[in-house]
Structure formats: structure tokens, C-alpha cells
Amino acid sequence: MLRVCDLIVIGGGLVGAAISWGAHALGASVILLDEGDDAYRAARGNFGLVWVQSKGDGVAPYALWTRRSAACWPALAAAIQGTVGIEPALHQPGGLAFCLSDEEFYYRDDMLRRMQRESGDIGTRMVHREELRTMVSGLGDEVTGASFCPIDGHANPSYLLRGLHQALGSAYHPRKSVERIDATVQDFTVHAAGVSYVAPKLVIAAGLGSRNLAPTVGLKVPVVPQQGQIVITERLRKLLDFPTHTLRQTDEGTVMLGDSIEDAGFDTTTRVRTLRTIVDRNMRVFPALREASVTRAWAALRVMSPDGLPIYDQSIRYPGAFSATCHSGVTLAGAHALALAPAIMNGALPDALAAFTAKRFLGNLTS
Ligand SMILES: Cc1cc2nc3c(=O)[nH]c(=O)nc-3n(C[C@H](O)[C@H](O)[C@H](O)COP(=O)(O)OP(=O)(O)OC[C@H]3O[C@@H](n4cnc5c(N)ncnc54)[C@H](O)[C@@H]3O)c2cc1C
Structure with missing residues (x-):
């Protein structure tokens, strides 16, 4: 069977789904x-x-x-809600990053x-200790202050992903693992599940699958997993009105604690030591969390380039890829x-x- 269209996107995580x-x-x-849904997906965790x-x-x-993306977000959220009725729970009240010592504050x-x-x-x-206590109650004595950015926010990433997939309707093809790409200078033929x-x-x-697919069309995407x-x-x-870089309260009232970074290959198992570090820091910020029960914990894999920045490229050998x-x-x-x-189209x-071209890595890529 052969299907013809204007644009094929491989990968239905948050990046591919938003572009599609x-x-x-x-x-x-x-x-x-x-x-x-059962593949490795940073968008899921x-x-x-x-x-x-x-x-x-x-x-x-x-x-x-x-x-620019933060400024585009309200229009995206409104469009998803308007077309498929899924509200990605976007709130942009500003965000706080708490400091637990003077060194952290000055850093x-x-x-x-x-x-x-x-x-x-x-x-x-920067917000000093006294002002911070007028913005957030229940802070621990160790909190020396915080940085505040008025355009930070948070959203429900699962609703976002589902909303994007549903808005795409029949354009979204799950269970289609791409096996091969044939490229010419005119077009691309992508083979998946027959x-x-x-x-x-x-x-x-x-995502992490890009590393192997990209060279077929003359591109390099040297990403690795970061747990x-x-x-x-x-x-x-209600604990606080603002998202922070290690803690945020969802619309439903659960509190998410996170921000660990580890090199664990493709391992997605949790480790008690890491979970304890996450919880300990957040309990120093909000001592009341000591009374809260943990209901779930998970590990997921970030898609990380060598310098942590995005990669966006167009192939020189195969323009259009x-x-x-x-x-x-x-x-x-x-x-x-x-x-x-729109730029891609x-x-x-x-x-x-x-x-953000991957050409910045030329010369220091080992594989
Ligand atoms: C613990 C954690 C916390 C994070 N927190 C934040 C945050 O607070 N804010 C933020 O902005 N970002 C955050 N991220 C990052 C964010 O989740 C990712 O940037 C984003 O999900 C990456 O999306 P992606 O589409 O590139 O990759 P993925 O979500 O991994 O999706 C890739 C998709 O490609 C598909 N695929 C792979 N190979 C093939 C193939 N051969 N054929 C067809 N399909 C294929 C996979 O099935 C998958 O669906 C976090 C990530 C993690 C792991």
C-alpha cells in the first residue's frame, strides 16, 4: 500500500506531535x-x-x-481546547527556583x-527571604530566597500529548515503527508496518530513535538518554501558586517532585537513593511535605544532545528532510x-x- 502526503513526521512524542x-x-x-504508547517516550514521563x-x-x-515558545503557548493551548475539548492545564503565573544557601542565591x-x-x-x-515569605507560605527556615521569572509556567504534558494526537485525527498513525527511509532529491518514501x-x-x-534514522537522509542527531x-x-x-524547578502542584492537587539528572543508559528503573535526594531537598523547602504520602514514582529518559541544546537542521544532501x-x-x-x-512547510x-544545527558538533563526534 502507498500513501502520499505533503509531510511525513517520524515520532509522535511532544516534538513530532507539535510540529505535525x-x-x-x-x-x-x-x-x-x-x-x-508502549515505546520509550520522554513525553510520557x-x-x-x-x-x-x-x-x-x-x-x-x-x-x-x-x-518565544512561552509566548506561543496560550494560543496552542486555546487551539487544542477549541478543536478537541482537551485543556492542557496551562498556567503561566511565573516560576520560582528556591535557594537553600547564600551560595545558591548568589549563584x-x-x-x-x-x-x-x-x-x-x-x-x-532575585527575591529575598522576607519578600518570598509574602509570596509563599510554609517555607522552611533554610530557604534563603529564590529567583523569579514572570513568564515561567506549567502544563499537563499528558493532556497536551493526547490533545495534539486527537487534533491530528487520522493523520496520527500509532504502532507504525519506521523500518526504512528511501531518499531522493525529490521526495522520501518511508516504510512502516507494511x-x-x-x-x-x-x-x-x-526522540532517541532519531540517532539511527537521521543518517539515512544526510542528517546527524547525536542524542543520548539522560535519566x-x-x-x-x-x-x-493548596501548597503554592507557582511552579518551581523541583516541585509543582498539579490542578488535581498532587505534588510532583523532580529534577534528578543521571546517566543510566536506557535503564528506566527508579533508585531509592535518587528518590530520597529529590524528596529531601523539597522537604527542606516545604517541611509540611513530611506528612504527605508518596503514591507513585517513575524514571524516564530525556533526549539529550552533547551540549544540551536543541538540534534543528535541514539536510543539504536531501533538501526537504x-x-x-x-x-x-x-x-x-x-x-x-x-x-x-510553518518554517518547515x-x-x-x-x-x-x-x-542549533548539528554542524556545531562536527569534529567532536565519536560515533
Ligand atoms: C524526567 C523528565 C522530566 C522532564 N521535564 C520536562 C519539563 O518540565 N519541561 C519540558 O519542557 N520538558 C521536560 N522534559 C523533556 C520532554 O519530555 C522532552 O523534551 C520531550 O518529551 C521530547 O519529545 P520527543 O518527541 O523528542 O521525544 P519522545 O517523547 O521520546 O518521543 C519520541 C517518539 O518517537 C517515536 N519513535 C522512535 N523511533 C521511531 C521509529 N523508528 N518509528 C516511529 N516512531 C518512532 C517513539 O515511539 C516516541 O513516541 C522532561 C523529560 C524527562 C525524561
Whole structure:
């Protein structure tokens, strides 16, 4: 069987689904091929922050791209809710990163000043202990202050993913693991589960699977897994109004604790030592958490490039083939849907994304 369309996207995680949705919303005929719900998927196990304040320290294009995405998010959330009735629970009240010592406070202060010089002022500032206690109650004595960014936020990543998939309707093809790509300078034929799909444009957004698929079309996506673990409490009374980089309270009242970073290959088992570190730090911030019961914990794999920045490229050998990957697929969903997808459909990546080509790794890639 042969299916023809304008754009094939490989990978239905948050990156591929947002790009597919953006192209679909422009009227393109899109086919999104995805392994489905039982595959490795960072989109399935993440924390849900739409986080700006620390993104792009030393790399202004990343700071600007992240800010643009935060600005695109409300339109994306409204469009998903308007078309399929799924509310991605977006809240952008500003975000806090708590400091537990003077060293942490001055470290973040330096970072914010540096980022302000490099990428402009978005109102991010340090909040001292006394002011912080007027914003958040129940803080532990060790909290010395926090950094605050007025455009940080959070969302429900599962609703976002489901909303994107549902809005794509029959364009979303689960249980279609791509086995082969045949490329010519005119078009791409992608083979998956006995069906061949043909299009003049192709996006490889297969998360950790991109590494092996990309070279077929002259692209490099040298990503590796980076494990993160998350702890969920029972539903609690309102703890705070702001998301933070290690803790956020969902609309349902559960509290998510996270932010671990470990190199564990493709291992997705949790470790008590890591979970304890996550919980200990958050209990120092909110001593009342000592009374809360933990209901769940999981580990999931981030999709990490060698320098932690996104990779966006178009193939020189096979124009029309693009790659897209990042480790902040929730945060960047707005820009992927409303800025990257239109650029791909126009056939060229914008200059603002030039810094994210994988050519930056040439010479220091070992495999
Ligand atoms: C613990 C943790 C916390 C995180 N917290 C945040 C956060 O707070 N904010 C934020 O912005 N981001 C966060 N992230 C990152 C975010 O989840 C990822 O950036 C995002 O999910 C990456 O999406 P992706 O589409 O690139 O990859 P994935 O979600 O991994 O999806 C890739 C998809 O490609 C499919 N695929 C692979 N190979 C093939 C193939 N051959 N054929 C067809 N399909 C294929 C897979 O089945 C999968 O569905 C977190 C991640 C983790 C692990």
C-alpha cells in the first residue's frame, strides 16, 4: 500500500506531535508515524514545566527561542481546547527556583544578571527571604530566597500529548515503527508496518530513535538518554501558586517532585537513593511535605544532545528532510507548533535557529 502526503513526521512524542499539529493547522496533509504508547517516550514521563528563567545561559538564541515558545503557548493551548475539548492545564503565573544557601542565591543572581546582559530583560529577578515569605507560605527556615521569572509556567504534558494526537485525527498513525527511509532529491518514501508513505518533506523527530534514522537522509542527531526521576504525592491542600524547578502542584492537587539528572543508559528503573535526594531537598523547602504520602514514582529518559541544546537542521544532501529534537519538549511545544512547523512547510529554517544545527558538533563526534 502507498500513501502520499505533503509531510511525513517520524515520532509522535511532544516534538513530532507539535510540529505535525502546526503543519496540519496550516492545511497541509500530514502523516505522523509513531511507535505508540508502549515505546520509550520522554513525553510520557516528564515534569510539565513551561520553563524560561534558566534556559539559554551563554546561548542567547536558546533564551530567545524559549521565550518565544512561552509566548506561543496560550494560543496552542486555546487551539487544542477549541478543536478537541482537551485543556492542557496551562498556567503561566511565573516560576520560582528556591535557594537553600547564600551560595545558591548568589549563584542564581549571577546567572540572571549574565542572562539579562546577553538576552535582554524579561523581568526575571532575585527575591529575598522576607519578600518570598509574602509570596509563599510554609517555607522552611533554610530557604534563603529564590529567583523569579514572570513568564515561567506549567502544563499537563499528558493532556497536551493526547490533545495534539486527537487534533491530528487520522493523520496520527500509532504502532507504525519506521523500518526504512528511501531518499531522493525529490521526495522520501518511508516504510512502516507494511505500508509505504511518500512525501516531499520529512521531519525526523523520533526522540532517541532519531540517532539511527537521521543518517539515512544526510542528517546527524547525536542524542543520548539522560535519566530523570519523579515522585508524586497524594493530593494535598493548596501548597503554592507557582511552579518551581523541583516541585509543582498539579490542578488535581498532587505534588510532583523532580529534577534528578543521571546517566543510566536506557535503564528506566527508579533508585531509592535518587528518590530520597529529590524528596529531601523539597522537604527542606516545604517541611509540611513530611506528612504527605508518596503514591507513585517513575524514571524516564530525556533526549539529550552533547551540549544540551536543541538540534534543528535541514539536510543539504536531501533538501526537504529536517531533524528536530530538544530536551524541553513541553516548553518548546508552542514554538514547534506555531513557528517551526510553518518554517518547515515553507522549506527553510529561520535564521533564529541557525545556532542549533548539528554542524556545531562536527569534529567532536565519536560515533
Ligand atoms: C524526567 C523528565 C522530566 C522532564 N521535564 C520536562 C519539563 O518540565 N519541561 C519540558 O519542557 N520538558 C521536560 N522534559 C523533556 C520532554 O519530555 C522532552 O523534551 C520531550 O518529551 C521530547 O519529545 P520527543 O518527541 O523528542 O521525544 P519522545 O517523547 O521520546 O518521543 C519520541 C517518539 O518517537 C517515536 N519513535 C522512535 N523511533 C521511531 C521509529 N523508528 N518509528 C516511529 N516512531 C518512532 C517513539 O515511539 C516516541 O513516541 C522532561 C523529560 C524527562 C525524561
